[in-house]
Amino acid sequence: MCIRDSQLGIPKSALNSLTQLVDYNAQVKPGQEVIIMAHIDGLYGSGNYVDEEAIGWTQTMVQSRGANCSILWIDEQMKKHQWRVPPILKGAIANADLFINTSLDLAIEENAEFRHYIEEVKTWYVRMFPVTSKLLMTEWAQTPHELVNMVRHISSEPFMNHMADFVMTDPNGTHLEGKILDPVHREGIPGMPYNSWRRDASHYIPWPEWVHPPVNCKDVNGVLVFNCMLSFWARHIGIEPEWKEPVRVEIENGLIVNITGGEEAELIKRNRKELQEKVGDGVWKFDTFHFGIHPNAKVNANECPNIDYKRIIDHSHTRNVHWHLGSSPANKNYNYYPHVTADIRDCTLKIADKLVYDNGYMMCLQDKRLKDIEAKYPDLPGIPERI
Numbered sequence: 001m002c003i004r005d006s007q008l009g010i011p012k013s014a015l016n017s018l019t020q021l022v023d024y025n026a027q028v029k030p031g032q033e034v035i036i037m038a039h040i041d042g043l044y045g046s047g048n049y050v051d052e053e054a055i056g057w058t059q060t061m062v063q064s065r066g067a068n069c070s071i072l073w074i075d076e077q078m079k080k081h082q083w084r085v086p087p088i089l090k091g092a093i094a095n096a097d098l099f100i101n102t103s104l105d106l107a108i109e110e111n112a113e114f115r116h117y118i119e120e121v122k123t124w125y126v127r128m129f130p131v132t133s134k135l136l137m138t139e140w141a142q143t144p145h146e147l148v149n150m151v152r153h154i155s156s157e158p159f160m161n162h163m164a165d166f167v168m169t170d171p172n173g174t175h176l177e178g179k180i181l182d183p184v185h186r187e188g189i190p191g192m193p194y195n196s197w198r199r200d201a202s203h204y205i206p207w208p209e210w211v212h213p214p215v216n217c218k219d220v221n222g223v224l225v226f227n228c229m230l231s232f233w234a235r236h237i238g239i240e241p242e243w244k245e246p247v248r249v250e251i252e253n254g255l256i257v258n259i260t261g262g263e264e265a266e267l268i269k270r271n272r273k274e275l276q277e278k279v280g281d282g283v284w285k286f287d288t289f290h291f292g293i294h295p296n297a298k299v300n301a302n303e304c305p306n307i308d309y310k311r312i313i314d315h316s317h318t319r320n321v322h323w324h325l326g327s328s329p330a331n332k333n334y335n336y337y338p339h340v341t342a343d344i345r346d347c348t349l350k351i352a353d354k355l356v357y358d359n360g361y362m363m364c365l366q367d368k369r370l371k372d373i374e375a376k377y378p379d380l381p382g383i384p385e386r387i
Contacts, residue, residue, distance in 0.1 A: 008064060010057050016380060017130060017141035018061040024145040025207040026126045030066030032097040037089060039103055040075040042131070047104040047231060049309040053133040058100065067098075078105045080236050081278070083336060085114050093117070098124045102131045104312065108204060110232055110339050112330035118203055127206040129313065134303045139296045139381040140313065141208065147373045147382065148209040151318065152293040154364045159215050164352040166217070168289075168321075170225070170344050171359075172246060178220035178254070180351060208297070210316045214290045214324070217254070224249045224286075224323055226342040230315055231308040233340045237271045239264045241311035249325070249342065251286045256325065268340070272326070275338045282328030283338060289323040292316040295365060295383050319360040321347045361386055 010018065022028045038055055042048035055071055062069040072092050078084075085106065093099045099118075107127070108115035118125045130141035159180055168176045226249075228242040245262035259269045275283045297317040304310040314320060322343040330337050346360040355363055364370075365383050374382035 008060055010060065011137060013138075013142060014057060014133065014136040015061075017136045017138075018057060020142070020145045021058070021126070021128065021207050022061045022065055025205055026062075026098055026100070026124070028062050028065040028067050028098065032067040033095065034062050034067050034069040034098045034100065035072055035092045035096040036062075036069065036100045036128075037072045037074065037092070037103060037106075038131075039105065040073050041077075042102070042104075045306065047235060047306070047308040048102070049104070049131055049304075049306045050102050051132040054131055054136055055102070057133070057136065058128070062100075081334070081336070083111055085111065085117060090117060093123050093125075094121045096123050098126065100126045100128050102128050104232060104309070107232060110337050112335045112337060115204075122203055125204050127204070127210075129206065129208060129210070129316075131309075132304075135299065135313075138299050138303055140294065140299060143208060143294065143296045143381045144373065144377045145208065147370065147377070148294050150370055150373055151295060151362075151365070152209055152212055154367050154369060155212055155291070155293055155318075155362060157364070158351050158354060158356045161352050166349065166351045168347055168349045168357075170347045172227075172344070172346075173225040173248070174223060174344055174347065176220060176222035176224060176251065178217045181216040181218055208294055208316070210292070210294070212290045212293050214288045217287050217289065220251050220254045220286050222251055224251065224342055224344070226344050228311065228314075228343045228345075230322070230339065230341045230343070231311045233271075233338070234311075235308065237267050237340070239267050241308055247342070249286075254285060254287050256284045256286050268325070271340065275326070275328070278334040279328035279331060279338055283326035285327040286323065286325070287327055289321060291322065291362075292318055292320040294318065295362075296381050315341075315343060318362040318365065319345050321345075321349070321357065 038050045039048035042050035059069045059071055074086055076086055106114055130136045164180045166180055225246045227246045231241045234241045243264050247261040247265045249256055250258040259265050272283050294316045295318050297313050299313055320343055322341040325340040325342055326338055328338055347357050348359055349357040370383055
């Protein structure tokens with residue numbers, strides 16, 4: 001007997017969200033073997049934020065599509081610079097068709113072993129960001145997957161101008177100038193189907209879609225002033241993901257030459273020197289930025305009281321632009337990516353004199369292609385009006 005979604009006992013708003021996950025993002029099929037992984041410590045306030053209701057609803061939705069779905073709760077404290085992929089999790093992933101991950105500690109953006117393992121076993125990997133019942137009922141989670149994919153696609157277009165000059169500023173004092181490098185080999189660029197490029201290019205599918213692929217630059221000079229960063233490394237640096245006294249980074253010819261500010265600046269400098277011993281002088285490079293591509297990635301403190309996790313969501317909003325502090329790859333002695341970011345929220349960006357961002361507003365959000373997709377989903381959140 002076929003069970004209708006309305007019979008699953010899941011609130012309508014959460015059902016809207018999970019439909020985007022199982023039908024459009026993960027594309028769950030009958031007979032698939034699916035594993036959902038979560039951390040027990042996330043139930044009690046850690047950065048691995050989660051609740052049992054959201055996990056249960058997700059399992060129910062996956063099973064409603066005819067797949068077999070199991071849940072793996074793990075309880076392992078990750079040690080700084082010694083993060084690992086638990087062997088029991090490796091075994092579960094290798095024997096699944098689809099792996100749904102809710103972990104902040106186990107992120108392929110930071111853990112090179114994890115990324116290489118996913119590529120090796122070729123199990124489809126979905127990073128599920130709405131990990132609580134409240135988050136599943138937000139406009140962020142309910143926004144159509146197709147719409148956010150299109151934002152990602154068309155937001156690439158200004159960066160196709162190889163060696164174009166750019167100028168980036170913001171009201172806090174940021175002023176950066178440099179050149180955009182060739183993006184031809186970047187996944188997600190215009191020309192690849194906007195609704196399928198993830199599956200053509202990798203086995204990693206975030207839900208909801210998160211950030212645009214990195215933009216490579218050269219000859220960057222100027223000043224970056226910021227007061228927030230991604231939570232993963234903020235935790236290990238020893239600072240909050242947001243702070244009051246801004247950090248000022250001075251850049252000359254694509255290198256960080258000075259970091260000043262309050263306590264946060266001192267801890268970031270200490271972290272740079274610590275990582276320099278592990279991955280080399282690349283920690284001082286300043287040649288990469290990218291940005292969030294979700295127009296509704298904004299939640300309040302009631303919807304997400306966990307400050308580490310709320311910063312993860314904010315990071316994916318279209319107004320959030322972030323630079324990488326350093327460009328060192330992982331190596332055989334240090335199998336992790338030093339993924340330290342500097343985030344700004346109100347930038348104005350011009351590329352070859354074309355306005356790409358205007359005081360934090362992504363100009364491509366006015367594109368007719370987005371309006372056409374919005375019209376297909378009249379009952380779901382669309383592109384917010386510019387304020």
